[in-house]
Amino acid sequence: MTDAISSILSQIRAHEMRMRDISADAAPSNALPGLQGGGGPAQAPGAAGGFSQTLSHAIDNVSRAQRTASELQQAFELGDPKADLARVMVAMQQSQVAFRATVEVRNKLVQAYQEVMNMPI
DSSP, X not given: OHHHHHHHHHHHHHHHHHHHHHHHSOOOTTSOTTOSOOSSOOOOTTOTTHHHHHHHHHHHHHXXXXXXXXXXXXXXXXXXXXXXXXXXXXXXXXXXXXXXXXXXXXXXXXXXXXXXXXXXX
């Protein structure tokens, strides 16, 4: 199980680094709005805030992806020519994958907490 957790965490870190690289460069014209990474300055790992700030940042990114997908879906339903079906489907899949990954991380954290609490003193 720990290999799976390490794999998921490394994928999340790699995705976060890619998002930072994208936000540092000029956004390509075909990029989805709202998915260019965080709005604030990028912090180095281990900077002030630590785990709670990293977790909060990850949850905010998932929320942003879901909001963007919802906005694109609504725009498509209203007939906006900028919201084509392919963009809507990609945004929905991105938000779904991000949400599933967040749920898995939460489940692993709860499982680890329960294991620690069940350890004999």
